[in-house]
Amino acid sequence: MSMNNQGRPTGVGTSGFASTSGSALLPNEPLLFEIGDTEHSGVDLPDAIITNDRLGGFERKSPLDLAGLTEPEAMRHYVRLSRLNHSIDSGMYPLGSCTMKHNPRLNEKMARLPGFSDIHPLQPVSTVQGALELMNELSHWLMTLTNTAAVALTPKAGAHGELLGMMAIKAAQDAAGQSHRTVVLVPESAHGTNPATAAFLGYTVKPIPARADGTVDVQAVKDALSPEVAAIMLTNPNTCGLFEPQVIEIAKAIHDAGAFFYCDGANFNAIMGVVRPGDLGIDAMHINLHKTFSTPHGGGGPGAGPVVLSEALAPFAPVPFVRKGSDGLELVEHEEGTALGRITAFQGQMGMYVRALTYMLSHGGDGLAQAAQDAVLNANYIKARLAHAFSVPFGDYPTMHEALFDDTFLAGTGVTTLDFAKALIDEGFHPMTMYFPLVVHGAMLIEPTESESKQTLDRFCEVMEELAADAKAGNKERFTSAPLKAPRRRLDETRAARSPILKWERPADLPQAAE
Amino acid sequence: MRYLPHSEAERAEMLGVIGAANVDALFSAVPAKALKSFDLGLPAHSPEFLVEAHMKALAAKNHAGSDGPFFVGAGAYRHHVPATVDHLIQRSEWLTAYTPYQPEISQGTLQMLFEFQTQVAKLTGMDVANASLYDGSTGTAEAVLMARRLTRRNKVVLSGGLHPHYRDVVRAYLKDDADLDCLSASPEGQGDILDHIDENTAAIVVQTPDFYGHLRNIKAAADAAHAKGALLIVVITEVVSLGLLEAPGALGADIVVAEGQSIGNALNFGGPYLGLMATRKEFIRQMPGRLCGETVDAEGQRGFVLTLSTREQHIRREKATSNICTNSGLCALAFSIHMALLGEAGFTRLARLNHARACELADALAGVEGVEVLNKTFFNELTIRTAQPAADLVERLAKRGILAGVPVSRLEPSNPEVTNLIVLAATELTTDTDIAALCSALSEELA
Numbered sequence: 001m002s003m004n005n006q007g008r009p010t011g012v013g014t015s016g017f018a019s020t021s022g023s024a025l026l027p028n029e030p031l032l033f034e035i036g037d038t039e040h041s042g043v044d045l046p047d048a049i050i051t052n053d054r055l056g057g058f059e060r061k062s063p064l065d066l067a068g069l070t071e072p073e074a075m076r077h078y079v080r081l082s083r084l085n086h087s088i089d090s091g092m093y094p095l096g097s098c099t100m101k102h103n104p105r106l107n108e109k110m111a112r113l114p115g116f117s118d119i120h121p122l123q124p125v126s127t128v129q130g131a132l133e134l135m136n137e138l139s140h141w142l143m144t145l146t147n148t149a150a151v152a153l154t155p156k157a158g159a160h161g162e163l164l165g166m167m168a169i170k171a172a173q174d175a176a177g178q179s180h181r182t183v184v185l186v187p188e189s190a191h192g193t194n195p196a197t198a199a200f201l202g203y204t205v206k207p208i209p210a211r212a213d214g215t216v217d218v219q220a221v222k223d224a225l226s227p228e229v230a231a232i233m234l235t236n237p238n239t240c241g242l243f244e245p246q247v248i249e250i251a252k253a254i255h256d257a258g259a260f261f262y263c264d265g266a267n268f269n270a271i272m273g274v275v276r277p278g279d280l281g282i283d284a285m286h287i288n289l290h291k292t293f294s295t296p297h298g299g300g301g302p303g304a305g306p307v308v309l310s311e312a313l314a315p316f317a318p319v320p321f322v323r324k325g326s327d328g329l330e331l332v333e334h335e336e337g338t339a340l341g342r343i344t345a346f347q348g349q350m351g352m353y354v355r356a357l358t359y360m361l362s363h364g365g366d367g368l369a370q371a372a373q374d375a376v377l378n379a380n381y382i383k384a385r386l387a388h389a390f391s392v393p394f395g396d397y398p399t400m401h402e403a404l405f406d407d408t409f410l411a412g413t414g415v416t417t418l419d420f421a422k423a424l425i426d427e428g429f430h431p432m433t434m435y436f437p438l439v440v441h442g443a444m445l446i447e448p449t450e451s452e453s454k455q456t457l458d459r460f461c462e463v464m465e466e467l468a469a470d471a472k473a474g475n476k477e478r479f480t481s482a483p484l485k486a487p488r489r490r491l492d493e494t495r496a497a498r499s500p501i502l503k504w505e506r507p508a509d510l511p512q513a514a515e
Numbered sequence: 516m517r518y519l520p521h522s523e524a525e526r527a528e529m530l531g532v533i534g535a536a537n538v539d540a541l542f543s544a545v546p547a548k549a550l551k552s553f554d555l556g557l558p559a560h561s562p563e564f565l566v567e568a569h570m571k572a573l574a575a576k577n578h579a580g581s582d583g584p585f586f587v588g589a590g591a592y593r594h595h596v597p598a599t600v601d602h603l604i605q606r607s608e609w610l611t612a613y614t615p616y617q618p619e620i621s622q623g624t625l626q627m628l629f630e631f632q633t634q635v636a637k638l639t640g641m642d643v644a645n646a647s648l649y650d651g652s653t654g655t656a657e658a659v660l661m662a663r664r665l666t667r668r669n670k671v672v673l674s675g676g677l678h679p680h681y682r683d684v685v686r687a688y689l690k691d692d693a694d695l696d697c698l699s700a701s702p703e704g705q706g707d708i709l710d711h712i713d714e715n716t717a718a719i720v721v722q723t724p725d726f727y728g729h730l731r732n733i734k735a736a737a738d739a740a741h742a743k744g745a746l747l748i749v750v751i752t753e754v755v756s757l758g759l760l761e762a763p764g765a766l767g768a769d770i771v772v773a774e775g776q777s778i779g780n781a782l783n784f785g786g787p788y789l790g791l792m793a794t795r796k797e798f799i800r801q802m803p804g805r806l807c808g809e810t811v812d813a814e815g816q817r818g819f820v821l822t823l824s825t826r827e828q829h830i831r832r833e834k835a836t837s838n839i840c841t842n843s844g845l846c847a848l849a850f851s852i853h854m855a856l857l858g859e860a861g862f863t864r865l866a867r868l869n870h871a872r873a874c875e876l877a878d879a880l881a882g883v884e885g886v887e888v889l890n891k892t893f894f895n896e897l898t899i900r901t902a903q904p905a906a907d908l909v910e911r912l913a914k915r916g917i918l919a920g921v922p923v924s925r926l927e928p929s930n931p932e933v934t935n936l937i938v939l940a941a942t943e944l945t946t947d948t949d950i951a952a953l954c955s956a957l958s959e960e961l962a
Contacts, residue, residue: 050870052874074599082608193828195828275550297611345785346591358570368557450518491818
């Protein structure tokens, strides 16, 4: 083979960006289209000879114009880019509601066994019995930890799980002649996905206000109930980090009214192995494998959101699912009776099933409970250490897996929650979740997870205390100008939205390589 | 437990700072009857080597693609992924980062997404692409909903060449909708969708290469749809085909949805996969999913952020365009790295190689007694009619160690017309030896 080794221009980007080397370890990395060109490739492939093509005249005539990189160039481009990211492995990542726990590498190793990674979703079921066993085993763990009757593994993410759970509720009610139920109750503290999911399915969303202590009052639920209510979507532990103390009464009120209880399981990490949601009266709950069961967040997906179902909803699980057959395990791939059909091609996020089960087996039932307790211990430790310097919106009682503060402590300083978060970046921490939940002003939601050592928590708390003191002392500039030490200063999001630039355009002075 | 940092002494010390007598006190909001009121009966924690042994035993019960001749496609394809790709995506900073909520310390992910969006827009010939969706099937359902929002019409027509799973997902997403017209399977590749478009049609959905491998006339579909004010949604399950086939954007497509698994991502028994979506720039505010855009920082340096998020659930709640809250970030990264390694030259060669292998497969199959090749056109996948029922035949071939493709009846069990059909795919990994083994086994089984 011959290699093209012509020099290439390193182009000027769409906003007049000139490639400079940046600082020693924080390069200003050009775009791949400014490094590569259409001639270069990092993959050696023979040029096939096709004598009698079957393309029917549909061949490509328009140029692809895709830049290629040789292997060393690609390696360097993606390594340099990666250094611009904060990650769990490089530092604490206390994003509330996201459960950024350690991602064990054994999970990755197992997911890459060819017996899992190199099997096709449509090869004969007789040739993938081990995969079905794994799905069965994972299902057993999920049902055992939640005390539920069934689990639908296929949802691709938490929000996809919500969609499925609410579809199952809708299917069950339609089957029971209850199609007049068109209202879904959603507490104000819910994730945005809850109302979006309900609306997606044509439901009218009726908000339930939070009590002064951040939890849902069973009386408020009862007051909102009517013959039109199909379900409540309740997050427990809720997004303020609190366990809903009246959850059993709420479930009973919902059931007495002929409605279903959908639980958003985003915060299951706080109670796994300690409390079983099925004992609380839930009918459906999605579990984010990428939160509770440590499958990697990957810069934003892929997630996985299996949904556990109560006895009442079990018949409405989607296909496919695994069942014991006469000849080993079988994969049920077609609608039977009242199942609601299929919500994704194939069998869902198998790669994540492998990782999650690996994690479960590593911890065992005892280790999972210990992890949940440590997660709760860590959040309470942060809350206790910082209560004197920050403002705690909800009472003086224990929190669950995350600590919530509001921005009252910043009153009169001119520093916002956003500014405060950006200053935390300069101290080497990923900021907490900001401005969520919406039920408190300028929310700061901190979820340390069980993965953080006491030493790290102490350091984090010291930094937080120091920042709070500095804000109160009037050093506003430190906050409004932050971050100063990140690869970029504060980015102009308004500009990005006003005139969107969503892809690289070839500058006029950088011609495409001759075809 | 090896993943938990605290010693018992540290736990006690922390409880002291909190002022709690024990850990149970932290769970005081939990109704007493629900707290640790059970014995899970689950195994206890386990050392790494025992977990590994358990998982390896499960994996050993599966026939991996590398274990023998392999022709299974139908929406997921076995391609070679360069070692560099899997090495890079396991780097801590890619693997263990999350959604770039704090752009100043997430420029790696954001710049990658911007590059990915550019690659997808170029591949499809469209103005803009999003930062990825779960997979091709859910992307198709989202595209259908998007087309309805854009046209304010309700009727949607799905071509008989659309992957049956994709059709089923659209059906589930539109459960109570009488306005969904699913045309019956068209293994012979006859195009009947153009007669189904009327003034109420929001969109028609056409897959190319279609489920049976036929290449569809996208230009004709676009013209017919546009003549009635409807949109054309083009679905592609084999993204490698774009290395050789004309971009849908150049042929008049309004929304393009593709499964991107073929580039950078393993088969993984069906997931995680990668949904690609691209559209015209005037439609971006109705496009679901994340978008990354270019901007500058306070010093005028180029940088990237997630943008136009007023379409999304965390801002708009019940008024959002979709409930989607994530993308397939790591799968998009794998795709983007693999695509950068290929570049235009490599991607074109890869596509040509796939087509060449499929031509060899088609010609060899045409010479087998009892086998009829249905396709006049294809990219790397085709349909055969066999003299015996396909499901059992495929099972017998599997017992011989040959994974011969997908019996269509597995996806269309209620359609008697497909009983004897098998869809087979060839890729760059398919060898002459594989093809010869398949043909001789078929000859023997059909004799």
